[in-house]
Amino acid sequence: MPAFAGLRRRVEGWARPRRPDVLPARLDRRRIYILPTGFGAFVTALLATMAIGALNYNNNPALLLCLLLVGAALASLLWTQLQLSGLEVRAVHGEPVAAGLPMPLHVHVEAAPGRERRGLRVAIGDSAALLSLGDSGGEATVALPTVRRGWLTAPRLRISTTRPLGLARAWSWVWPTARFLVYPTPEASGPPLPDGGGDEAQARLNPSGEELHHLRDWRPGDAPRTIAWKASARRDALIVREFERPQGDDLTLDWQRLGALDPESKIRRLARWVDEAERKAVRYRLQLPGQPVIGPDRGVAHRHACLRALALLPDAG
Amino acid sequence: MARTALALDTAGRRWSLIAAAVCLLPLLLQLPMPLPLVIAGAGAIAAAMASRRAAPGWLRTVLALAVFGFVFAQGGMSFGRDTGCALLAGMLAIKPSELRTVRDARSLLGFALFAPFATFLLDQGPLSLVLGLCGAVLVLAALARLSEQESGLPAATVRHAARIGIVVRLIAIGLPLTLAAFWLFPRLATPLWGIPDLSTARPGLSDEMSPGDWIDLIADDTPAMRVTFRGAEPSTREMYWRGPTLTDYDGRTWTASTWLRNLPPATVEHGAPTWDYEIALEPTERNLLVALEMPLEFPDGMRAAHEYTLTSTRRLDRVTRWQLRSAPPTRFEADLPDSLRRLALQLPADFNPRTRALAQQWRAETADDGALVDRALAWIRSDFAYTLDTPLPGRHAVDEFLFDYRAGFCEHFSSAFAVLMREAGIPTRVVTGYTGGTRNRFGNYWIVRRMDAHAWNEVWLEGRGWVRVDPTAAVAPERIYDTLEDRLGAGGGGGEALLPMADLGDWARRAWNDFVLGFDAARQQRMLQRIGFENIDTGGLAALFSLCAALALGWMLWLVARTERERDPLLRAWHRLGRRYARIGLARERHEPAIAWAERVRTARRHEAALVALTHRFVAARYAPSTSDTTLVRALRAHRPARETDR
Numbered sequence: 001m002p003a004f005a006g007l008r009r010r011v012e013g014w015a016r017p018r019r020p021d022v023l024p025a026r027l028d029r030r031r032i033y034i035l036p037t038g039f040g041a042f043v044t045a046l047l048a049t050m051a052i053g054a055l056n057y058n059n060n061p062a063l064l065l066c067l068l069l070v071g072a073a074l075a076s077l078l079w080t081q082l083q084l085s086g087l088e089v090r091a092v093h094g095e096p097v098a099a100g101l102p103m104p105l106h107v108h109v110e111a112a113p114g115r116e117r118r119g120l121r122v123a124i125g126d127s128a129a130l131l132s133l134g135d136s137g138g139e140a141t142v143a144l145p146t147v148r149r150g151w152l153t154a155p156r157l158r159i160s161t162t163r164p165l166g167l168a169r170a171w172s173w174v175w176p177t178a179r180f181l182v183y184p185t186p187e188a189s190g191p192p193l194p195d196g197g198g199d200e201a202q203a204r205l206n207p208s209g210e211e212l213h214h215l216r217d218w219r220p221g222d223a224p225r226t227i228a229w230k231a232s233a234r235r236d237a238l239i240v241r242e243f244e245r246p247q248g249d250d251l252t253l254d255w256q257r258l259g260a261l262d263p264e265s266k267i268r269r270l271a272r273w274v275d276e277a278e279r280k281a282v283r284y285r286l287q288l289p290g291q292p293v294i295g296p297d298r299g300v301a302h303r304h305a306c307l308r309a310l311a312l313l314p315d316a317g
Numbered sequence: 318m319a320r321t322a323l324a325l326d327t328a329g330r331r332w333s334l335i336a337a338a339v340c341l342l343p344l345l346l347q348l349p350m351p352l353p354l355v356i357a358g359a360g361a362i363a364a365a366m367a368s369r370r371a372a373p374g375w376l377r378t379v380l381a382l383a384v385f386g387f388v389f390a391q392g393g394m395s396f397g398r399d400t401g402c403a404l405l406a407g408m409l410a411i412k413p414s415e416l417r418t419v420r421d422a423r424s425l426l427g428f429a430l431f432a433p434f435a436t437f438l439l440d441q442g443p444l445s446l447v448l449g450l451c452g453a454v455l456v457l458a459a460l461a462r463l464s465e466q467e468s469g470l471p472a473a474t475v476r477h478a479a480r481i482g483i484v485v486r487l488i489a490i491g492l493p494l495t496l497a498a499f500w501l502f503p504r505l506a507t508p509l510w511g512i513p514d515l516s517t518a519r520p521g522l523s524d525e526m527s528p529g530d531w532i533d534l535i536a537d538d539t540p541a542m543r544v545t546f547r548g549a550e551p552s553t554r555e556m557y558w559r560g561p562t563l564t565d566y567d568g569r570t571w572t573a574s575t576w577l578r579n580l581p582p583a584t585v586e587h588g589a590p591t592w593d594y595e596i597a598l599e600p601t602e603r604n605l606l607v608a609l610e611m612p613l614e615f616p617d618g619m620r621a622a623h624e625y626t627l628t629s630t631r632r633l634d635r636v637t638r639w640q641l642r643s644a645p646p647t648r649f650e651a652d653l654p655d656s657l658r659r660l661a662l663q664l665p666a667d668f669n670p671r672t673r674a675l676a677q678q679w680r681a682e683t684a685d686d687g688a689l690v691d692r693a694l695a696w697i698r699s700d701f702a703y704t705l706d707t708p709l710p711g712r713h714a715v716d717e718f719l720f721d722y723r724a725g726f727c728e729h730f731s732s733a734f735a736v737l738m739r740e741a742g743i744p745t746r747v748v749t750g751y752t753g754g755t756r757n758r759f760g761n762y763w764i765v766r767r768m769d770a771h772a773w774n775e776v777w778l779e780g781r782g783w784v785r786v787d788p789t790a791a792v793a794p795e796r797i798y799d800t801l802e803d804r805l806g807a808g809g810g811g812g813e814a815l816l817p818m819a820d821l822g823d824w825a826r827r828a829w830n831d832f833v834l835g836f837d838a839a840r841q842q843r844m845l846q847r848i849g850f851e852n853i854d855t856g857g858l859a860a861l862f863s864l865c866a867a868l869a870l871g872w873m874l875w876l877v878a879r880t881e882r883e884r885d886p887l888l889r890a891w892h893r894l895g896r897r898y899a900r901i902g903l904a905r906e907r908h909e910p911a912i913a914w915a916e917r918v919r920t921a922r923r924h925e926a927a928l929v930a931l932t933h934r935f936v937a938a939r940y941a942p943s944t945s946d947t948t949l950v951r952a953l954r955a956h957r958p959a960r961e962t963d964r
Contacts (some may be wrong), residue, residue: 024907038424046427050434055505058635062437065453067432067498071491072484075873079487118475119468130469164483165457166423166464174921218704279802 012156014172019179020154027087027159027172034081040167043073074128076165082162083120084172087111090137090276092154094144094180096304096311098271102127102143103180110137123158131159142285147268149184149311183307187265188270193251193276215239249282250296251277253306267310273304322418326461328472333422334364334413340429340452343436343445350737352391352403357375359384360410367416375415385413392724402435405906419463426456426463441600441635441834443826488874493869501684501862504838522560522603522749522770524573524626528714528728529707535726536705537767539686541751542607543827545762546920547593551609553753555645557773557785558607558765560750564660566739568668571716571732573626574660580623584651585611587644596639597830607750609643610785616640623657624746636835649775651742651783661744663778666679669715669736676740681861686743686778693737694791697730703793726796728789731772744777748785759824760818890953891935901958911936924959 016031036044047070091108107122111133118132122140126198131140146152160171217230218238231239251272260268270286277284278298285295286306294305325333341360358932359380366376384407388400398768409432412425429524433449458480485500485782506745511751521534521541540559564569592609606619606627616639621629628639683689702724706845711717715736718729725733731747737757752771754763773787789796845853853861903921919925931952939945 009641039420042423042427045431050430055502057438058504058837059437059441059837060499060635061441063834064495064499065433065437065449067490068450068496068948069453069457070498071493072487073491073493074494074870075487075490078490078873084679119465119470121468132470133475141616161468161470162463163464164487165460166467167460307888 015173017173017175020175023092023176023178024088024090025174025176027084027089029081029176030086032078032081032084032170032172034168034170036168037162037166043167047073056274073165077168079164080161080168080170082115082169083117083163084113084159086119087120087159087172088131089157089159089174089176092157092176092178094152094154094178096181096183096307097146098183099146099149099185101146103146103152103182105144105180107131107142107174108137108139109133109159119163120159122161123300124155144180146182149182150315151179151312152182154178154180154317181308181311183265183311184264184271186270186275187268190272191267193273193280193282194253194257194300215241250289251282253284253298254279254287255289256287263313267313271307271310274310278303286310300313324419325417325419325422326466326472329419329422329459329462330368330416330550331383332455333416333425336452336455336459337409337413337425337429337432337456339448339921341406341409342492343448343452343663344402344432346408346448347436347439347445348399350389352388352406355387355514356384356403356406358411359407363411363414364416366416374616377411378554380411380414381408388578398438402439405431405774406725419467422463424458426459429456437932442722444945454481454488457487460517482514488816490873491559492865493872497862497865497869500836501858501865502839503858503862504841510609521603521767522607523568523607524561524563524602524605526563526572526728526732526749526772527570527749528710528718528725528732529728530727531728531770531772532705532707534770539767539771540764540823540826541601541767541828542596542598542765543757543762543823544597544754544765545595547591547595549590549764553611556751556753556763557771558609558751559610559625559627559748560774561626561748562605563747563749564624566664566732568665568712569710571735573613573622574624575659576660577623577799578626582621582625583623583649585646586648587611587613588647591642591643593642596641597827597835598633598637598639599639604632606633606639608639608641611646612642613644614640634931635837636830638835638840646782647746648780650777650783651747653777653778653782656872658744658777660780661746662739662742664736664739669713669740671713671716671720671734672737673740675719676742678735680741686776689741689743690776690778691739693734694786694788697788698791701725701730701792701869703789703796727789730792731774732942734774734786734788737795738774738776746776746783747776748773756822757820757827760827762827764823818948886950887935887938887953889948894931894956895952897958901956922959927959 006287014136016034017025032308047066050062051070053059054066066146080143083248088110089107090110092105093108094103094105097103105124107129109120111117114136117138120133120140121128122131122142123129124142124144127143128144129142130139131138132271144152144155154176156170158176159174160169163246181224216230216239218227218232218240226240228239228241244297251273253270255266255270258269261269274284274286283296283298284306285297286309286311287293291309295302337342338360341356343355343893351826363377363380385404388403388407391403408796409428412428415421416425421916424688424782430453433445435453436445436449458477461483462472462475465472501624515913543756561573564574564577565572589760591613594609596608598606606629608627611625612621615627616632622628625901669699679689679692683692700723703726704724705726705727707729707767708717715733718725718733719737735747747773749770751765751769752773754765756763773785773789775783776786777783777798842853845858850857850861898904903918905911909917910931912929915929917927919929934946938949
């Protein structure tokens, strides 16, 4: 079996495209491959038997039936190939997930109208998804396995179909140049979030800084009563008071204060704390070595910024 | 890859079962009666069994053994082509008992395709053909459903009609290739292996006859052959289609003499007129042929025995055609050697004493052979009747017929007449074949039906040789010469109104016979000669086939790929223009706007101002479709990259 897998890998190495290509990638006959399925081989043997029998007995209805089936089978091969031909992979987008979880990879495909293209399969390794194109194209979401944090370069996607008769499988490889972010895996269990006390102590050290966080620039839609007129007059710009404060004080998740853990464990702990802080709706800031402080803030974008910074920390080794 | 067994869904199961049932149907129609019911019942049980949960293995085995046992018991333990077909039908019927996965369904459908194939070995009639074609279409549609399921499409997303439509389109796309292969693929002139026999033969002309055994044949109105005359046509009274001539008699059965079979044909002097005709003979599973009395020559593949029993060198298991010329005989074997004369007078001892006494009495009263024959005919005409309702003969069959019930049909008349004549010392034999025929008003040809089978006699008279005598015609000429039309007309009712329809149907059937059923190596050669390929050999034929197949494949490609063509003629012309520049290395990049590209081309090459102007017009037309630029498409088509003239 390993020998077979090696051979398979080598054959796949020959298949086009041999290097990643910029999207949109159009599938044409040069990169669509087609081979009979096991069932196709069975049907071939069956039709050959029928043809020999019919020719031998000079039984014309049987021969005609056999040839009709041969014609339909050949036409179905063309049909299969043309299901893929002309497809255009417009975009591939992966939603960031923690390493180890499958990443939902959205593959957006378009094609010129005029041909029904349904029941295509988009596959990465063992995971596959159905792709059916409407007038405005179609999208398939494939699960991409992730192993480690950081950038994951896009793998080769296989778009294949066996329709309409299942006699042959046509497939084509798409190898986009995109890369997808994989967040670090949060640790399964560990110490809780650093308690507010520590943060308060730190906050008292810098009281002016805290006041600034309560004010922010005016944005259209802010109620007039929230405007801090004094501060606005001083700044010569409208400043509003931020009333919507989280309960408790801001958290600081600081790399330096994690002690003597190894770097990967620190990353995983911080990743867990980020998620936990989000869950508790606490504002938090993330302090990583050699990087500006991120936050304090909360919300999807902030979480993404923090986890991205964690994911992209250089490897310890 | 999902290599694990994918369970079959309801729609896939339904489609597979329907397709298999329709494939099985024409085969069941060809099997003798109790078998189809048993097989269909077994199929229903098998399908019902597997619809809930997997049938246990022992139950499937029991079912299979029961069906196979029944088939063999029906076939009388002899294995023929029909037994094989019945076994196939049985296997196919119990196959659904293990219909659980997509893979099972696919193997069921694959085997189901053999059912129409097997049907065609037994019968090539229109019903079988239509049902077989329906079966094949349904099998392909079922395969389409299985493939949809495999791709993950729910059944509701594709309508049944759309699925059938896809299959019909596939067949239509493949049709040119199919027809090219059918008519041009090199045919085997001689088979690699023979077609297995049927275990039970259908009644028909054979080289033996015992009175009473044709009762089924005389009720069978299916065509035996179709005859096209070129030039003169004989009247129906002259249409004696001569088949096997029977000389040996054992008191019950007339058989063809094996000795005469190996002698050269007897000498015949022919009279006028000469009839030139072609016989298209329906398959009989035997190799006996017929010809109008008396054939002038024998085409390739036809052999004549001494008494003009015609045989084919190959068994007639499909439609065959024979080009023949015949003329009525004036003298047929005028010199009869003694040995042959003794053969034609031979009778078993101790049979039919009353006939012998009558013959001896007549012989004493009438010296002349011809007068004796006339006397016998006169007697038959006055004292005998025609009936299909005859008792089983006893030991002295001829005595019983001549003196007791005095009614029967052609077999009885010819047999009794021959015995009577032989007892009187006149060499006589029985000739079987067909008489008459029905003219088809659409196709200008004659149909001879199996019910036209007939038996008559030949007596040998000094100076004239063998002379045809038809004792049945003396009794009931209308039974012999009248056409089907007359009989229906006499019966009254709505028969007449249906006749044109029946004629039209038979005419269509003959065309089908001509171009499909009877097509073989010889006819292929003739067809090619007609379109100008004289004496083409197998290699040439293969080359011609390859050429046509390539053309057909090209057509398929074009037809399937056609939908991809850009529909807007403006864009099409623009793309074609782009390809011209791509050939000289100035392809437009994907991200490049049209005008930017034209400007780039102009900086790269001289004399491309026209392209820039054209591009501006194109862009304007694309963004303002209301003011249509009618000459633009033509201008785009005509534009070519400018020549580099400064070298």
